[in-house]
Amino acid sequence: MALPKYTETRYRVWHYFYITICTCVFFFLIAPLFVIFPLSFNAEEFLSFSEGMKNLDPDAFSLRWYKDMIYGTKNPWGLAAKNSFIIAIFATLGSVILGTVAALGLSSRHMPYKGLIMATLISPMIVPLIISGVAIFFFMAKAGLAATHTGIVLAHIILGTPFVVITVTATLSGFDHSVTRAASSLGSDPVNTFMKITLPLILPGVISGGLFAFVTSFDEVVVVLFLAGLENTTIPIQMWTGLREQLSPTILAVATCLIILSTLILVTAELLRRRSERLRGINR
């Protein structure tokens, strides 16, 4: 953003002011995440930087809290991580299958009441989570699914499908339907056409919808708080309890792991988005 030489002083000042503001906002966005890294290696039990850490004394750093996370007494994190992954994987599968099939129907130009149905399908995204939590809890309690993995998976499918529906319909909006017609005219049945032609083309959209669904389920805490029993504890629930009761550095170790995980997801999502744009012929 180099300024041309003829820029007047007041615009020059304004420009640097603008750059400063932007830098501050970027700092505000990203810096809080980086506080967690060094503190999770703290050798002491406090959640602030000790004198040793400020002087970069190697003794002030340790892997103590990571060890505690993995081998700690009572160790709730192992069970929580296992539950979180199981629930998120099944919820993602469910959301992706239901959402993709529905998106195929919604993208058909023959679909009746498109607006109303779309609004219904994405409503779990619009309705505040606390209300979804109450409603889903009432259903699960009646169906006898409260405090079961099945119940939580179903709840997360509800919350995850809108993302899949949105990303897949977006991918399908640039979809050239003549290729499926070509396949049919060459004698392929609809299922075969879908598996061999449609799915590979919309796959980036499906996967990025699936990523959204996975993250939604993996991070979700409001609905799980209503539904989970002791056996169904998840990472977010453990973090929630930990943050409410005693803020221990072990939580920071877990948080660091979660940040690394979200970085991986971010990279995957970005690569997929670019691939999808390339496939759909959108050039920027």
Add this chain to the structure above:
Amino acid sequence: MSSETGKILTTDGIPLEVSLKKAERKNKIKAFLLVAPLLLFLLITYIFPIGDMLMRSVDDKMVTEMLPKTYKSMEKWDGKELPPEEVFESFYLDFQKLVEEKRDGKLSTQLNYTKNGFKSILKKLRRKAKNFEEGNYKEQIMAVHQRWADVEYWRAIQRRAPAYTSQKYLKGIDMYKNEEGNIVNVEEDRRIHRILWLRTLEIAFFVTLLCFLMAYPIAHLLATLPMKYSNLLMICVLLPFWTSLLVRTASWMILLQQQGVVNDFFVMIGLVADDNRPEMMFNKTGTYVAMTQILLPFMVLPLYSVMKTISPSLMRAGKSLGGTPFIAFWKVYFPLTIPGIGAGCLLVFILAIGYYITPALVGGASGTLISNQIAYHMKSTLDWSFASAMGLMLLAGVLAIYWVYNKLVGVDNIKLG
């Protein structure tokens, strides 16, 4: 192949119009069948339960079902003077049945909500009723306690007759129906819910405003920088977006605590004294700061996707036609970004208005919102019908905002990432 009537026929001899309609209908059914599984799933597990919340929030069948005979005989009573013997008799019979089933405690709690003083006289009635003789129940019941001879108490019972009530909704805005049936405010010092509603609106509004003010410049920068720089900066927006909400809340708890990094920094630059560190968490400040940072990506992303489509030549044209950069920005660029502003503000406002986790962790008592109250009634007081009523009031608000937005801007331009 056209016939004399002018109708075009297919090779099967069916009019083309009919054949087309048939094909169309087949396609419609096909499309609908694809959507049906998800639609059914959501209707059963999500939409109907929200309807169930509505039923719960207005349901008041408990007392109605506990005193069926009483309410039947009360139909003829005008409520001006003491009810006739018939009402007393059926009340006695209903009450005896409840005592047998050990449900009279529930009745006394419920009636005591309607009018204070029921608890003791029902207790007394239960004790004395064992020795009641048959016939002339009016005299016998009135002899138990003088309040049974007070017509006010019978009117209170009558008020619980309808199976539905708006009481929970009135409670949600700190009002109630008094004994004359008028809707009045509760006493000044017990109005807690209105404060919460106002605070929720206030925080959601200012968080949206702060997000807008911060997001606009960086979205502009991201949209105008060359790709290789903007991609790098985009990570600053996307990484928090993909990071767990609890992780981000935790990092704010560390930053804002009294011995935290922000306070350390303030002490270091001499802004505050070391022994007088300000409380930045467990109050409104904490809620504002944390919520703004957490919701900021939801404002940046829609703004960015709109700004990306605005051609830079428009600004150049504006300037070359004699506008200063500010005028060119204000008259050309800004109006073009309005759909993005609308989408971002809607998203952030709706998310903020229903926020629960962050205010519960960093908000303390003065920074909690209406969702925290809903969760409190769901989990602690177990007054599920009240939680439902408040939830639905919040939902109505959100839908109203959504509706207004749809009228003004249109919902179609909401994008994800």
